[in-house]
Amino acid sequence: YVCDNLTSYEQPYPLIHALDREDGQLSNPSPEHFLPLLYVMGAWDRKEVVSIPIDGIESGSLSMLSVQVG
Template sequence: AAIKRSILSRDHDAVVRYGGLGPTAQLSVPTNEHFLPLLYVLALQDDDDAMGFFTERVTLGSISMRSLRIG
């Protein structure tokens, strides 16, 4: 939830430094190969781009399928 809030508030610095968002954020990214593409997408975001989440599902009790749409 902390990473989602940071994305929605356009606090990209907090997303890059997700470890500082607390232990839950740290646990949500055990390895970064699926997290790093998010940083590329956020880097391409323009100030006036709309954004939203089109999938918020959690699979197998712990795997988030949250997907972000920008533009």
């Protein structure tokens, strides 16, 4: 869901409500690891390239997503 909606132009921005979704509650039981992504995407001017250099699961349980702007 996050990767699919990262560069969305929809209003309201879909990731604002990502933690309200069932899978969002399972993956982020508290928001402190997710909220910095909203700051980064809020600063994005939609002209720079957005890429995801890291997206995967380590050791069968640790999920990590890194977003690069520019």
